[in-house]
Amino acid sequence: MDDATRMAAAEYVLGTLPGDERARLAERIAREPDLAAEVAAIEARLAPLAAALPSEAPPADLWERISDRIGSEAAVPAAPAARFRTEDRERPSAEIISLRRSLAVWRGATMATTALAAALALAVIVRPDFFMPTGREEAAGTTDRYVAVVDTEGRQPAMIVTVDTDAGTVTVRSLAAHVPADHSLELWYVGGEGGSPRSIGILEEREDAKTLKVSASEFARIGEAAIAVSVEPPGGSPTGSATGPVIYQGKLIAEPK
Amino acid sequence: MSETPADDRDSLAVLLERAGARERAAFEALYQAVSGKLFGVQLRILKDRTLAEDTLQETFLKIWERAASYDRKAGAPLSWMIAIARNAAIDRLRSKEDRxxxxxxxxxxxxxxxxxxxxxxxxxxxxxxxxxxxxxxxxxxxxxxxxxxxxxxxxxxxxxxxxxxxxxxxxxxxxxxxxxxxxxxxxxxx
CATH class of the missing domain: 1.10.10.10 (Winged helix-like DNA-binding domain superfamily/Winged helix DNA-binding domain)
Incomplete structure (x- = not known):
């Protein structure tokens, strides 16, 4: 590749190529794989700079707008919200301040005929200091948002769990979770290092519920953790560990910061 | 987790590939994971929140369209998405004549x-x-x-x-x- 073309590719990536030249180069990139590869290589070299810039929260409804544009699935009316129930009274607690319904819960096309569809959506706001246990490293740049796609192996994703340790919010969004009749679904935090799963709470179809008490230690090593959902007797596991089958699970993924 | 960026890279790549396979939940998780980063990049360029929101929406529609063509060998998934986001923002910017x-x-x-x-x-x-x-x-x-x-x-x-x-x-x-x-x-x- 000659020097002039390479510089044009670099200025295309930078954004400084004048408008008409930019348009012409974009057409060439679409036709010339070598040029496209050079542009991609330059983009990759400079990307760490963009990746290092601070994040900005987009408006809360933007995902709905995008989702509306990409989907063929019909919108489903908002479903009853879920609640977390107190499971562990011994530990530091946090209080839910807000609980809201999902505006547009997406439901997969295929539903298990024997299962009760639970379209759950839940925002839990806890005290900001809750997620900052003593001794935890809080270095600048540490990721503080985590996402898990919770599903059965190789099957349709069932729910998305988002944890924002900075804002202190936990959001559970059900996509196609099914609650077997006469049972409860219990949400578990599975920490790293082979530790025992810890109950986060029960997912229930409820109009209103206002309390969440879970321990800070459950979230202290969240970057190594996973979320699992098991089927339990009504009201949750009587033993403090999962007694029924784990039907959904997913690893928490750190959001780039 | 942030101490092991290779894992994060793999996780984002998995989500991107699953979005390419038309799994909406994976795409939503991808949105949750990177929308703040991409919005920060675009807002810095465009300065205008409304314009940046439109551009972010356009960007994720493009990511959804192109996800199936993402190839791990071509680079990190975040770099790939940042390139789409920056190009969208710069094209918007150049279409504004009064800056x-x-x-x-x-x-x-x-x-x-x-x-x-x-x-x-x-x-x-x-x-x-x-x-x-x-x-x-x-x-x-x-x-x-x-x-x-x-x-x-x-x-x-x-x-x-x-x-x-x-x-x-x-x-x-x-x-x-x-x-x-x-x-x-x-x-x-x-």
Whole structure:
């Protein structure tokens, strides 16, 4: 590749190529794989700079707008919200301040005929200091948002769990979770290092519920953790560990910061 | 988790590939994971929240369309998405005719401010790559380096950079080319 073309590719990536030249180069990139590869290589070299810039929260409804544009699935009316129930009274607690319904819960096309569809959506706001246990490293740049796609192996994703340790919010969004009749679904935090799963709470179809008490230690090593959902007797596991089958699970993924 | 960027990279790649297989939940998780980062990049370029929101929406529609064509061998998933986001923002910016001459040419962070972000410990990308980029940017002459950094982060045109630095447009082009060549040689290990 000659020097002039390479510089044009670099200025295309930078954004400084004048408008008409930019348009012409974009057409060439679409036709010339070598040029496209050079542009991609330059983009990759400079990307760490963009990746290092601070994040900005987009408006809360933007995902709905995008989702509306990409989907063929019909919108489903908002479903009853879920609640977390107190499971562990011994530990530091946090209080839910807000609980809201999902505006547009997406439901997969295929539903298990024997299962009760639970379209759950839940925002839990806890005290900001809750997620900052003593001794935890809080270095600048540490990721503080985590996402898990919770599903059965190789099957349709069932729910998305988002944890924002900075804002202190936990959001559970059900996509196609099914609650077997006469049972409860219990949400578990599975920490790293082979530790025992810890109950986060029960997912229930409820109009209103206002309390969440879970321990800070459950979230202290969240970057190594996973979320699992098991089927339990009504009201949750009587033993403090999962007694029924784990039907959904997913690893928490750190959001780039 | 942020101490192991390779895992994050793999996780994002998995989500992107699953979005390519038309799994909406994976795409939503991808949105949750990177929308803040991409919005930050676009807002810095566009300065206008409404415009940046429209551009972010356009960007995710493009990611959804193109996800099936993402190839891990072609690079990190975040870099791939950042490229789509920046291109969308710059194309929007260039379609606005009235930006030149606005105070925005000077109301920015300095190049050195921007580079501090690269020093801020772990970033979303590969920290080794971030350090290499910082090292090589450090090797450039300051003013010429800043034209590259500010163009990249704020989407300045040659004309806007000429106004900011009170130099002819031809001089700015020379600075940009000199900086980019030296930067790439350094990154390639020459």
């Amino acid at each position: 030149l001459g606005k105070a925005s040419v000077t109301e920015t962070e300095t190049g050195e401010d921007i580079l501090q972000y690269l020093d801020g410990g772990i970033t979303a990308g590969d920290p080794v790559e971030a350090r290499a980029l910082r090292h090589c940017l450090n090797g450039l002459e300051e003013q010429a380096r800043d034209t590259v950094v500010l163009a990249y982060c704020y989407g300045f045109s040659r004309e806007e950079l000429a106004e900011r630095y009170a130099r002819p447009v031809g001089t700015i082009k020379t600075w940009l080319h000199r900086s980019l060549k030296t930067l790439f040689q350094c990154l390639e290990g020459d």
